[in-house]
Amino acid sequence: MSDWKLPWTASCLCGQVKMRISAPPLFSAACHCDGCQKLSSGAYSLTMMLPPDGFEVLSGDTEIGAMHRAEIQHHYCTHCKSWLFTTGALLGGNVNFRPTMLEDASWVRPYVETWTAAKLPGVSTGATLSFEKFPTQDTFGEIIRGHAREGARP
Ligand SMILES: [Zn+2]
Ligand SMILES: [Zn+2]
Numbered sequence: 001m002s003d004w005k006l007p008w009t010a011s012c013l014c015g016q017v018k019m020r021i022s023a024p025p026l027f028s029a030a031c032h033c034d035g036c037q038k039l040s041s042g043a044y045s046l047t048m049m050l051p052p053d054g055f056e057v058l059s060g061d062t063e064i065g066a067m068h069r070a071e072i073q074h075h076y077c078t079h080c081k082s083w084l085f086t087t088g089a090l091l092g093g094n095v096n097f098r099p100t101m102l103e104d105a106s107w108v109r110p111y112v113e114t115w116t117a118a119k120l121p122g123v124s125t126g127a128t129l130s131f132e133k134f135p136t137q138d139t140f141g142e143i144i145r146g147h148a149r150e151g152a153r154p
Pocket of ligand 1: 032
């Protein structure tokens with residue numbers, strides 16, 4: 001497995017929230033679902049799933065936004081309202097970090113894309129694997145192994 005050149009630093013748009021990533025992502029994804037289109041104000045959201053001990057907020061205040069559901073929390077900068085990361089029981093304790101917050105996101109390319117059923121016309125993500133909806137639970141082992149082998153890295 002090649003070097004991930006960790007740790008990585010990240011910040012929100014205004015720079016008040018600073019974050020540090022110190023473990024390789026389990027996988028990276030683009031999601032075209034209706035919810036992600038609204039959350040991101042874009043055609044799709046970008047995610048890196050990180051183990052909980054591989055992610056920390058170093059400075060700045062965050063707040064919960066979006067749907068305020070018990071099982072999943074979306075964290076935002078209190079000042080610039082950038083969507084930073086997502087936590088909650090639905091993620092099995094992992095952190096879904098938004099890789100566009102990286103100081104250097106120039107190498108970021110999603111390994112999988114989900115919900116292509118809702119993909120807007122003309123949109124292309126460069127993902128290796130595509131799923132019409134969310135992949136089933138028994139597919140994740142294969143996704144994580146494939147990403148460790150050939151997922152984009154800096
Ligand atoms: Zn989505
Ligand atoms: Zn901010």
